[in-house]
Amino acid sequence: MAAVAVLSSCSSSSEENTETLESTENAVAEVAEPAAPAKQEVTVELESNDMMKFNKTEIFVPAGSTVTLNLTHTGKMEKAVMGHNFVLLAKGTDIPAFVSTAIAAKENDYIPESDAIIAHTGLIGGGESTSVTFEAPAPGTYQFICSFPGHYGAMKGEFIVE
Known part of the structure; x- marks a missing residue:
């Protein structure tokens, strides 16, 4: 038992x-x-003026981040005369060729239909602001420009993703 x-x-x-x-x-x-890592959010302040200049020629952001770019036109001239935008282009874009197509896109703020565009803002005049939010592309160096006719030669810079 x-x-x-x-x-x-x-x-x-x-x-x-x-x-x-x-x-x-x-x-x-x-x-x-594991919990998914929080996506990093980055805000970039970029200014343009009546002298056809951006206040930055280099912008640095982390890879994979969500970028909000705020563009402010600090000048006084209206957009029909001195309009500005921000256009981020894919690596290897032929910028003169892109700008040639942008000239024909007046009705779309000089933003042509193109696979070369990663992100862009609308066109603004003196005293106005606009913004765009987008995912940072893969690490590397990209070009940004203002696509208003005649501006890209002076209004350009590097968008560097680290």
Whole structure:
């Protein structure tokens, strides 16, 4: 009888251990899934003026970040005369060829239909502001310009993704 009591307590203990092991494995599986890292958000302030200049010729952002670029025209001239925008172009874009197509896109703020455009703002005049939010492209150096006719020669810079 004592042997039966010992055996039945062993079998009961073995079932409890199996249940405990299963619940521990489930808890470990729930904990093992790492939380997704928070996406970094970056705000870039860029100014343009009546002298056809951006206040920055280099912009640095981290790879994979969400970028909000705020463009402010600090001049006084209206956009029909001295309009400015920000256009971020893909690597290897032939900028003179792109600008040639932009000239024909007046009705679209000098933004042509093009796969070369990563991001862009609308056209603004003196005292106005606009912004665009986009995902930073892969690490590397990209070109940004103002596509208003005649401006890209002076209004350009490098957008560097690190």
